[in-house]
Amino acid sequence: MEEYAREPCPWRIVDDCGGAFAMGAIGGSVFHSIKGFRHAPSGHYRRLMGGLLAVKARAPITGGNFAVWGGLFSAIDCSLVYIRKKEDPWNSITSGALTGAVLSVRNGAAAMAGSAVIGGVLLALIEGVGILITRWSADQYQMANHQIVPDDSSRPTGPTFGNTSAQYA
Secondary structure: OOOOOOOOHHHHHHHHHHHHHHHHHHHHHHHHHHHHHHHOOOOHHHHHHHHHHHHHHHHHHHHHHHHHHHHHHHHHHHHHHHHHOOOOHHHHHHHHHHHHHHHOHHHOHHHHHHHHHHHHHHHHHHHHHHHHHHHHHHHHHHHHHOOOOOOHHHOOOOOOOOOOOOOOO
């Protein structure tokens, strides 16, 4: 399975790390602004400032956490591509499991195993849905371009276009 718009492996790690930081910072901004707004004292100005201060304090941390996850995932994925010499969904599934395990190593072996299972299952679901969508869209594309050809029994049996010799013989 080939990914078309991907960078080569050393640069993919930096690219995925930056993309994950951006997603985490944007998502963290939305989440922390709502949380800060809800937990601020009453009054429109105080709630607005509470949301803004929460975003300033916590959104970069959330972005950084996402960047660490994305960078580690890409590093493991690139390592598996190098070791296995092929790029397939198993690399992503294994990378998700190993990333979950490595990020929870400080919490013990049980937490590592649980995080590895969750990471592997989540990436298997993501890869499975991606494969299903790809197959579905390919089937839709094939059905749209399929021309209906009438069967031969309904065609006239006379001479074909350009073959006039049988007509004047």
